Amino acid sequence: MTYLVFICGHAGTGKTTLARRLIAPLMTAAGSAFCLLDKDTLYGGYSAAAMGLLTNDPNDRDSPLFLQHLRDPEYRGLIDTARDNLALGIGALVVAPLSREVRERKLFDRAWLGVGDDVEIRVVWVSTLEETARQRILERGDPNDAYKLAHWDEYRQRRFVPSAESSVGLLKFDNTAPDTQDYDALLARIVGA
Structure with a gap:
């Protein structure tokens, strides 16, 4: 059995930290190899170069220009890379915000993902309080977050809490202050133990 696991959520919720903590236990529990595909690692350099040319701001990841022209191709490339690994x-x-895709239920759409019934899909929605996320963003000091922080009221309007309809099948994880039991419970839900 091959797994496609999405770790999604807004900036500052701890998606990457969670994924790095889970990957080794996930490989052990699933009995198979996994690759870690983080959107920022895969596309950060490319997006910095493109946005530097387009706007003279290589750290822009939230402006309307980025969201309209680069966001979707980054996500498509991320999913295509996951699919190539699954075929092997x-x-x-997969680590990325993917909030629009969660809201539109695309991450459960096998045709949109391009995967067959032999792939187990799990979608983890990572959350934390808005102020906690904002504090984490401030503390990490990533220049890519400058637009978010400078336009926080606009950015926070894009933050959403999955509704009852968009929550179906989501594995929700509160990453405010999890303990070992919380991580173990999430791992069990991912592998269906």
Whole structure:
């Protein structure tokens, strides 16, 4: 069995930290190899170069220009890379906000993902309080977050809490202050133990 696991949520919720903590236990529990595909790692350099040319701001990841022209191709490339690994029998742990795709239920759409019934899909929605996320963003000091912080009221309007309809099938994880039992419970839900 091959797994496609999405770790989704807004900036500052701890998606990457969670994925890095889960990947080794996930490989053990699933009994198979996984690759970690983090959108920022895969596309950060490319997006910095493109936005530097387009706007003279290589750290822009939230302006309307970025969201309209680069966001979707980045996500498509991320999913295509996951699919290539799945075809080789390697599970994929995909880290990206993917909030629009969660809201539109695309991450459960096998045709949109391009995967067959032999792939187990898990979508983890990572959350934390808005102020906690904002504090984490401030503390990490990533220049890519400058637009978010400078336009926080606009950015926070894009933050959403999955509704009852968009929550179906989501594995929700509160990453405010999880303990070992919380991580173990999430791992069990991912592998269906």
